[in-house]
Amino acid sequence: MIDVLDRWMLESVVNFNIFVGIMTFIYIGSLLVLFFVGKKFGKPDERTNSIYLKIISSMFSTQLIMTGMFISLVDNDIQNFRQFLLLFQAIVFLVGAISAFRLYKKDFN
Template sequence: MIDVLNNWMLESSQNFNIVVGLTMVLYVGSLLVLFYIGKKFGKPDERTNGIYLKISSCMFTTQLIVSAIFISLVDRNIEYFRQFFILFQAIVFIVGAIYAFRLYRKDFKY
């Protein structure tokens, strides 16, 4: 899958720009969701510190899993290593945003 995406990006600069643009949209969107949900949790106290720790733990675990998959699946001679790495970082932030939203609904919306 990664080789197919790498070859597709190598075909033209427009394909490369599409991948980079979508990655940045995912990254910025998930960061905005994380900040918005963080503001909804309220001021830092014992309760919110636990919630933030759960979110950070989930994101760190996802980072370890995604990095292990990335290292095991990516060939040495891949052309766009940085773009894939940033794409996987965006996936980590999406998982964090989804988990934060889930905790928010569980704690505040019943």
């Protein structure tokens, strides 16, 4: 799948820009959700520290899985390996944002 995506990005500049745009949208959107939900949790105390630890734990686990996938799936002849690395980072932040939103709904509703 990564080879197909790399060939698709190499076909034209428009395809590359579409990929980078979607990846950037996921990354910035996830960061905004994390920031917004973090502000909704309130001031740091024992309760919020536990919530932050759960969010960071899910992000770290995802980071380990994504790094393993990056090392095992991306060949050394891939042209756009930096974009795949940033895509995997965007997925990590997306998982963190989803986890934060889920914990916010669970604790405050």
